[in-house]
Amino acid sequence: MREYESHLSKAFIIVFSLVCVAFFSVPLLWLLTAPFTPKTTLAVEIPANPTLENFRRVFDNSFAIRALFRNNLIIAGGAMLMVSTVATLASYGLSRTRLPGKNTLVYVLMLFSSVVGGTAAMVPLFLLAHNLHLIDTHLGVILVLTGGLLPAAIFMMRDFVESIPRSYEEAAIVYGASPLRIFCDIAFPLIRPGVAVVAIWTFVNAWGAFLIPVVMLRNPKNMPASVALYSFYSEAGTPIHTLVAAYAFLYGIPVLVLYLLVNWRFGFRFFGGIKS
Amino acid sequence: MAKILLEHVTKRFGELIAVNDVTLEVHDGEFVALLGPSGCGKTTTLRLIAGLEVPNAGRIQIGEREVTHLPPRERDVAMVFQDYALYPHMTLLDNIGYPLKVRGVGRREMVGRVTEVAQKLQIGDLLQRRPAQVSGGQQQRASVARALVHQAQVFLFDEPLSNLDAKLRLEARAFLKHLQREVGVTAVYVTHDQAEAMALADRIVVMNYGKIMQIGDPLQVYSRPANTFVASFMGNPPMNLLPCRVDLAAGKIIFDDDYMLDIAAHRERWSAAISNGPQFTLGIRPEHISISPTQLPGTIPSQVYAVQPLGGEWLVVTQVGRELVSVRLFQDEAPPLAETVWLRFDLARTFLYGSDGELLQ
Ligand SMILES: Nc1ncnc2c1ncn2[C@@H]1O[C@H](COP(=O)(O)OP(=O)(O)O)[C@@H](O)[C@H]1O
């Protein structure tokens, strides 16, 4: 009887998991099949005679291609560089100085970051950017995105920085190394996996940003892919599924490539180093 | 090489006084052990010398230079950390050579000097490995090697053997002693293990609650503890400490009212320092008590509590009144196991401590 019950609960768990998997994977499957189908609906079907015609039509749309392969790379790459550099230095500095109330500072920043990135601050941010002549520039978008992502990035980096034993740096100090040298030789190599995590996280967030670019940018030539996606809607405002799918397919590739690249180059490796 | 001088050095962490008015001179080429229980301020003292902490009061001198407010890099010290602090992402070669790299020594010369030191420490063929790929003992040697290539005036060791298992620890101890004799550096060595301090040091500094309890050469500290703290810390098993009263006129030391020691023959030795009083502590090492199966003049009765063979010697714990008294017998045959035995104290080797715990006489 017991055994029967445990089998039953196991079966239930498996069925439940399968439903969950299906729920989340069907849209992804659609994204994989739809771009290669001549005429698609919202159903997932293996295309009978796969075609690249959709991609050809997407590449004909120079506005969308420019948005994806230039504007998006500039915005997401810029935000990634900015956030990971500043977050790394800031978290290291915060962790290694005796600053009263530094924990509160990080939490307050976290709280405000949801405002900076959110809808509520759009008007003041717009005015600020306007006065700084940053409207319709990628730099403006990058700065606003950085402002929104930075606190959470610092928060993530802190754990990596705090996990470096102080004695590593103290040994280097005793042997005469300068703070910059200690950071480059010892701290940075050890928190590199953390920097990689923050970099990818920032890239993905900035890559998909929609609201901030729409508000901050004027010229259609500067718009990122999330906005350019609408150029695959018909005059009547309904999406052309095949083209939207093909474009979304291309849209997703750089994130995947970046993940694989960073994982291969920097590695989410773990060094066991210290005796305790 | 250089001497180290600490004068009235005090370090506070908030309310806590980690190092309390410490005055200490380490001579040129001397190997001094800082010994004391965990949390007594040994590491903090070492970090003060290294410059990783700044004292709240007092001054520190290395060689002829005052260094109290100098940063670590200007003090010319080398430090071996308790966790070795080897960089996990560098090979042993780069780890050991790091002080040279910082100083701008060329790669070629660096490799040469590291190889030379590493060979001396028998880790010469492990230089291409990462710290995680060598044993604890080898990590410890690498960390000593890094301190050696630095060629500093002063060596600081913070419990370098405490992460090794017992057998390796003995080996590493012999190795450090050998190294010290060969290199002859001025060294301060922190440990909580009294046997390690005895084995290695030219002089021992016993600390408790941030204060120096006694400074002296190992045998002096062992055979003549300046207070009950040192007496209870040195030796394994430590000295027996028995609360007692002294009646000088009668020439007696009295424990627990019933048990008396006749000190008439030693009256002169003790009368200078003490007067009749209620509160003393008698200290005697376990090896200075002998056991007799029968009552003899000058012995006191005791109950056998536990007998432990230690190989070539025996540790007999007996009970005198409410106190336990350890007796160490150097003999092969088993000691008498009767319920009651009689103890004879070697009175010439007993110590009397006052109510403040300080040695009298
Ligand atoms: N950075 C610090 N902040 C606060 N208290 C500290 C700090 N470093 C040490 N202490 C305290 O000072 C006392 C002495 O510490 P330490 O010198 O490390 O002792 P030991 O090395 O003898 O075990 C301990 O009570 C410890 O908790």
Ligand SMILES: [Mg+2]
């Ligand atoms: Mg310590």
